[in-house]
Each structure stands twice: as structure tokens, then as C-alpha cells.
Amino acid sequence: MAHDGTVTSPQPTGRPNARLRQSVGDMVRSLALVLLVVGVILFITWRPKPDAVKPVDPAVAVTLVTMQKVFPPLVPSGLPEGWVITSARFEPTAKSEGRPVFHLGYVTPTGSYAQVEESLSTSAGFLAESTDHGAVTTSRQVGAITWQEWAADQRRSLVFVDSTHSVVVSGTGAQDEIDALATALRAPASN
Numbered sequence: 001m002a003h004d005g006t007v008t009s010p011q012p013t014g015r016p017n018a019r020l021r022q023s024v025g026d027m028v029r030s031l032a033l034v035l036l037v038v039g040v041i042l043f044i045t046w047r048p049k050p051d052a053v054k055p056v057d058p059a060v061a062v063t064l065v066t067m068q069k070v071f072p073p074l075v076p077s078g079l080p081e082g083w084v085i086t087s088a089r090f091e092p093t094a095k096s097e098g099r100p101v102f103h104l105g106y107v108t109p110t111g112s113y114a115q116v117e118e119s120l121s122t123s124a125g126f127l128a129e130s131t132d133h134g135a136v137t138t139s140r141q142v143g144a145i146t147w148q149e150w151a152a153d154q155r156r157s158l159v160f161v162d163s164t165h166s167v168v169v170s171g172t173g174a175q176d177e178i179d180a181l182a183t184a185l186r187a188p189a190s191n
Helices: 024-045 059-068 124-130 175-183
Strands: 084-092 100-107 113-119 135-142 145-151 156-161 166-171
Touching: 059 084, 059 100, 113 175, 124 156, 124 166, 135 175, 156 175, 166 175
Parallel strands: none
Antiparallel strands: 084 100, 100 113, 113 166, 135 145, 145 156, 156 166
């Protein structure tokens, strides 16, 4: 096949170009169809968002502590409406020296977090873990107990330590919420 080196310009064929006949209306109709399909897919696959707070029943953890007779577990009684228990367990933590920790976690009426932890561990590591590495600021009476007040960047804590065990009430909410939780602590009635 020989080339003579000349380039010829394209010649019209006489047929109209289909793309030239498209109008803005055609593009709007196409876009509407695509949006309709996307809307149908979203409608079919949409799921309502579940509540972030899932209440739990602390009865199993309380029963475990009671049956093992490690210590009488302190459980809040008579908290005002709006306190939701979200975690309950009886197991060792990273810093409890292998001793189980009775833990109850709550969402407070203001949406903050509060917890009660009780253990035979009285080590500095366990107390640091339970108070978010807080430091003692003062001692004061809350309810019938004289507590040490600890403070950390994001957490307030009330700590009670005697020769046998420790109790830590802490949270991210206002001090009055932490005080209310500490005041509500009671040993469950024995059968």
C-alpha cells in the first residue's frame, strides 16, 4: 500500500449526526432516570440507625460475685430515672493482679459515662487503671463513706480503699452524678 504523503480532509457523508440532535431536555430526562434508580436503591437498602445505648441486666455478674463470696458486691439502688446500665462483668482487668473486678457501667441522665468497680486488688496500678490515671485531690464524705477524690483530664473519681478491697466510682459527667452513684451503692439483700 503506497502513500503519496497528502492528507485529505474528511468529506461530509450527508447523514445527520445523532449527537447534534440531543437537547438539554434529553440530558435532564437521563439525569432524572439515573437519580430515580439511585433513589430506589437507597430506599430498598436503608436501615434505621439502632440506638447507641443498649441496656444490660447486671444479674449474672451480681450472682457470680455473690456465689463466689469474694466480697459483697455494691450495687446502686434507687438511682433517679435516666440512668441506663450498659455493662456488667466480673473478671480480672489488665492491672488487677489477676483478681476479678466487679464492674457496672452506666450512661447517666446527661449522656455521660459513669462506672463502679470493686475488687480485692488495691494496687496502685489497678487504681490508676480505674481512675484513668487520676491523682488524689482531697477526701470528703459522700453518703456514709469518706472517699478520696481523684481527678484526671477527662474523668472524676471517688475511691474507697480499706485493708481488704477497693471501690472506685468514676465517670466523665458532673461531680453531682458521680456523687449520686456513690450514694446509691448498697450491698444486695441476701436470701
